[in-house]
Structures are given as structure tokens and as C-alpha cells.
Amino acid sequence: MTFPVIGVVGGGQLARMMAPAATALGVRLRVLAEGADVSATTAAPCVVGDYRDLETLKDFAATVDVVTFDHEHVPAEHLRVLEAAGVNLQPGPEALQYAQDKLLMRQACDRLGLPNPEWAAVATVAELVAAGDRIGWPVVLKTPRGGYDGKGVRVLDSAAQAEDCRDWFALGFEALLVEQKVDFSRELSAQVARTPSGTTASYPVVESVQTDGVCDLVTAPAPGIDPRTAQAAEEAAVTLAEGLGVTGMLAVELFETPGVGPGFMVNELAMRPHNSGHWSMDGAVTGQFEQHVRAVLDLPLGSTDTLGAFTVMKNYLGGANEDLYSAFPTAMAAYPEAKVHAYGKSVRPGRKIGHVNVVAPLAEDLDAAREAAEGAAAIIRDGHRAQNEPGAQPAPDEHDEHQEQR
């Protein structure tokens, strides 16, 4: 039997959710986990080790057929050593650098002719002020590396606020990224899988609502999106996957900008399964985790056809309820159509600990699907139904914070 073993660096929920897909295909997973209690440890065989240590990475790679990633934080210099030693890395360091470094990503988008916000690399407060004056305030300051879920990002309304960022220039980066604060209508995400052989498979472009800089609610496909914008965004994701040599899943987070350029601008890249693609686990013929498994093994990609008119994905973050399972009976009884996913993580405020998917078979089922996904997630997060039974609707303002740029 030649069924391969996939090594995953990082034991978070993305590694965890690769396990069911691997099991279905008869493929084995082996995870290099940050600790004995991280998410993936109850779902797949794990070894505990530090992904920042080259020897640990080498030892791990020697036990698997291909190495892929739960996150983008493995040091690029280690990846280059592993690649030189013949380790099968998917994606490899040449591609990964564009997900690790936002300055390289902006340069690449320009090179590939994709719609960037106005941007500049700035090394001093004076350069930041000059760039802000040129681009027009407000602007967004970002560290090129190390940021995620809204961390390493700051919105600056004026040159005066730029003066407050003097400490950011002492973080050790040769330059920081400053960008136009895009006036967008909503956030979108375009996902594509690419194999080492070069084949690609695109998912429909989705709407992604962010709350406090964290992905919160996804609707797939993005309701009411201009078909030309959707097609251009899908093509942009393919262009990036091919142009940067991505293998596995690529997520391209986008700002929707109706009437400006092709109707979107590129926000960020992730080269792995992504929160904005969790809907596909229940809403597409081939979910993103199976697709990632196929891609890194250079197997033919599966169909990305959808299984309903829409699928809604709602995250639940750590909240009042510390005993998630105790709320399952209430949530499942209220919403038998809800696909409940739990990550095996302990509850901490604001921590991503699970999500709920609901498929809307027909377009007119979208509101009901959103209510079910939000209702089930709220019950699990809070431990009980909302006051306004039976819908468990979110508070009216809950999703209005997505105007804040990540």
C-alpha cells in the first residue's frame, strides 16, 4: 500500500479539519503540534515540537511524504534549508513568502497587474507622514510580517496619529506597509486550489463579514455580487496562484469596490485552508480541506460545485459558555439543519473555537439559513437561547463593525 503520509506543521483547527478529509481518502496525517493540548491532537497523530527549530522540522519532515502548513509562521530561512535538502514542501518557500510578507505581496500584485490599494513601504515616521499625505488620510499601517486576525494593523486618521507610531519603526522590520484605507462596500474572499502539476480549481467568491478584525460570517456565493466582479476576482486568484507558484489552497481576501477598477482590490493572501472557506466543508462537493489534501498530494482536484443555492458559515468565538457541549442539545434541537463544528479547544474570550454551516437549498432559503447558523452559534457561545426566542437573532449592530479595515 502506497497511501502517503501528509505532515502538517501546526496543530490548530486547520490541521484538525484536514484529518476527516484525509481519513476519507485513506491518507494519513501526522501533525507537528505546538503542544499536547492543541486542537489537532484529538483528531490526528501528533508529535509535539517547536516549528521555529530547524532540527525539529528536519526530523518531522523525515517521517512524512509531504509537508504542508496550518499557518504561515514557519521561518522562511528554515523552509529554504528544508527545500534544499529535498523535502517536499507544499507550498514551498518561494510561494509562501508572499503570504508571510505583505510588502512582497503588494509588489507581486502590482507586477501581476492586480488591483492594489494605494500603498507604500515606509521606514520612518517622516516617510509615513509623506505617504499618508500622498495617499490621503486615513491610511492603514501594517507590519509586513507576523500579523493576523487584525493584529499588527492600525488605522491612522492623520499625520498627528502617525507621530504616535514611532515604536512601530523599532520592531525590527526594514520597512512597514502603509495602505490607502479603502472605501469598500463589503469584504469578499476568492479561493482557489492549485496542484504542483499546475492544475487549478476555483471556488465561488464569497462574502466575508469581519467583526473586530476576525472573520465572523461568510455567505457563499457572495449574494448579489456583480457577475463580472465575481469572474474577475476568481481570475485574480488563479493569476496569483499561478504567478506565485502556490500549491494547496490559496485564499485571496478582497475589498469590494463597486465602480472602481474591476470592482475589487486585493487585501490579503493566505496559503492554506482559510476561515472564509469553511462553508465548503458542507456546501460544496469538495470541501477546502479535502481539496488541500488532494492538492498537496498532486492528486486531481475535486469538483467545487455547490450543494445548495447558498451556504452560510458562522464562527463562534469563546464567550460566556465554557462548557460548549452542554449547549449542543439546545442548539441541535432548534436547528437540525445546522452543521456544528467544534475544534476541541478550551474556551477563551474571543478565541475561534468552532463554526456552524447551514446550506440554503434554494435562494429564498438564505435568510432562514443565516438565522439558523447565527442562532446555533449563539446558543453554543452563550450556553442558552437568546432572549428573543425562538430566533436567537444577533443584536442588530453585531455585524456593523466590518467597516473597520483589517
Added chain:
Amino acid sequence: MTFPVIGVVGGGQLARMMAPAATALGVRLRVLAEGADVSATTAAPCVVGDYRDLETLKDFAATVDVVTFDHEHVPAEHLRVLEAAGVNLQPGPEALQYAQDKLLMRQACDRLGLPNPEWAAVATVAELVAAGDRIGWPVVLKTPRGGYDGKGVRVLDSAAQAEDCRDWFALGFEALLVEQKVDFSRELSAQVARTPSGTTASYPVVESVQTDGVCDLVTAPAPGIDPRTAQAAEEAAVTLAEGLGVTGMLAVELFETPGVGPGFMVNELAMRPHNSGHWSMDGAVTGQFEQHVRAVLDLPLGSTDTLGAFTVMKNYLGGANEDLYSAFPTAMAAYPEAKVHAYGKSVRPGRKIGHVNVVAPLAEDLDAAREAAEGAAAIIRDGHRAQNEPGAQPAPDEHDEHQEQR
């Protein structure tokens, strides 16, 4: 965190396929496996032990919150001891006996008013001959216990053939089951889940094509079935689940008998996920393995709505190709819509080693879905495409053996 641990006795593919469902829900599985190399060992934490040994069962049960089963072969007397000791068995021995003993099952169907074939319990060749003369030859002789996938079953055309069965009466059973050989149009299967609290959820009745006594091809729902027959069959499965106190998944295998009784007769029972329900892994909102997990935990049951007009499930048995994975590229390239499931088992002729599901979004897609499921399964089984490219159609007679009764 109070997420429970489910213990599964038996490490076959049914235990294996519970693992992804458990992982999604954050629930843990622990398997009592027959050996270190059985199917489930690469998908879930396993301990190796003999399910026929009471002390092994006791020790295993002490490490989990609920015990369920991959098969029906655990000795009933052991289950009664465990139950008396307070072990949470789902299903319990009172229910399981009807899946373990075909004579008890026939009696129960009579008691519940469900359509049985003509049958009798016979303890001698003379009683067998008398029963055959009364029922009318041919008849089917079955051992009450220990048979599966066509084993422990023999078709007898005449009293003379009954004389050849003298050794069957020396197998140690107090009586054997003899049944009318039903003149059926096709085989059907009705599945229902039931929780300890008594809630039930029915799946649509499916068509199941058997080849050499082994489930081969399933179409869900059964195409062209009389709606009254479908409803009566669903109700019969619920009647059995409630009347016998079943918990978890129940499969009721049926003979379709148009114009006779309600249009079907009961063939066999299985109290666990069943081959005739594998389609639901990709074709229903809640697959049978997740439903079984929910049921044995007494969680509310999930929606059994279908995700397409039809779903086709095709088994692949061990064949010419001993290196299954080597055929995946060809199969997946030809059929991107195929959901390939592999059980992590070594290849032996005729052994169930995997299956393929294909969803037909619309009714007119059924033929294409069947071709895709059969085509992908054939490539994996044979290691290459069939001669008549590109369809990889089965030989015309391949499925004509289903007239042979199990």
C-alpha cells in the same frame, strides 16, 4: 470541557467512518480493535483486544462514556453483564438480540404486524422438508446467528436438497430459520436513527443492488418507488426501532414486492451504520455516521434532507489492483465529482475496501452519477480504465445477479 468519549467495539470500516463525524463535533472516539492493522486504527485511537472476552470489554467500557458497535458479534451474555454493571450500551442487548438472531427478528416482525416472508423454525431435516413443502420450494435456509454478507445462507430448490443440509443441524443452534424465497423486484433498505430519549429520524428508502450476496450499488432515494411503499417502509423501520428499543442507526433490508402486501417484505436488520447508508455521507445534510454519533450520545438528531435529487453509492471490493492509491489520479481526473472513500484495508479478493459516492443534483443527472460512481470504483479496483473508454462502463451483466437472495 465535558465532550464525551464514544467507545466502539470493533475496528472495521464502520468504526473508521465514525471518526470524521466525531472529530467534526468535537467528540472523541476510542476503538476496541481486533488487531493493530484493522481499518479504524489509522483513523482513531484504538486499543487491541478480543470482543469475545468479558474482562476486555469491561476494561474498555471503563474508559469511555458510551459503548456502541461496529458489528453485532459481541456475545449477548457479555452485553447483559455489562448492562447490569451500569455500562451505557447503545444499542443495548435487549435491542441487539433482534439483529443477532434472525429467528427472534422474524418473531418480532410478526408481533409488530410487519410483512414477513413465510417462515418457520426447524430443528431437523424432517422439519425443514415439512416447512419447505408447506411454504413451497425453493426456500432459503439461514443460521439464526453468525451470518453476514451472504454467509450462513443457502437456497434449497427441493426436498432432496434439504437432505444435503444435515450438517447444518449439527452447528449447535437449537433451530434454523427457513424462509420463503421471495419473488422480489429489487432490494430496498430503510434506515432510521433513534435516540435513547425516543426521537427518530428517517432517511429516504434506497435501492440496494447485491452482487454475490454483498451490497454493491445503492441509489438514494430508490428510483421510481411507489410513494405508498416508500412511506410504509419508512414507517416499518420506525416501528421496528421503537418496538425493539433500538438506539443509534437501524437498517431494515427489504424485498420490494409490488402488489403484494404493502409492496415490501422485511429481509434483515442491522443495528449500526450500514453499507446501504454510505450514500448519506455525501448526499444528506446529516450522514449516517454523524447521525449514529448523535444518537448514541442522545443528542438531537440532524436533518436527513438530501443534497441532490439522487445519490449513487458504489462499493469497490478487492480486485486486480493491490495498490489502490496508484489508481486515484486516473479515477479522480476522470470523475472530479466522485467522492472517493478508502478504508485503509489491505486488498484481498472480494473484500470491501472502499466506496464512491456521486450526487446527482437533478433527477436527469442520475445516469451520469451512476456512470461516475461505477467508473471511478472500477478504475480503483482494476488499476486502470475499462477498455471501452472513456465511460468505464461496467459489463452489461455485472449487476444482474441481484436476483439471488441473500
